[in-house]
Amino acid sequence: MSDEKDRLGDKLRDVEKAREDQWAFEQDRKLIEKMRERVKGGQSLCPRCHEALVPRVEHGLKVLACPKGEGVWLDEAAFKHLLSHH
Ligand SMILES: [Zn+2]
Incomplete structure (x- = not known):
């Protein structure tokens, strides 16, 4: 039972x-x-807070920045450029 x-x-x-x-x-x-x-x-969204990312140019690289300052996103070409120059 x-x-x-x-x-x-x-x-x-x-x-x-x-x-x-x-x-x-x-x-x-x-x-x-x-x-x-x-x-x-x-618009691309921040994967953390889901706010629309703001396009910005940093040191000649196009990036997408979180409006809350949680991070910055690069495309692969920009990322590789950064790696090879720093
Ligand atoms: Zn965010």
Whole structure:
């Protein structure tokens, strides 16, 4: 009989897990949609705070900077240029 109980417990856990997965999935989907909307406007977003990155020129390199100062993003060419010159 206790075996039966365990199986029920497992099943409940599965249901709870599935709900959590569904919730996480919903959150991801909303976030992705939000990002897509912004990207449609031609803007890249900060991967940390999801604010639109601000294009800037630093030492002759085009970079995208987080408006909150969380970081600066370079494209690969700019990054390699930086590596080879510093
Ligand atoms: Zn940011």
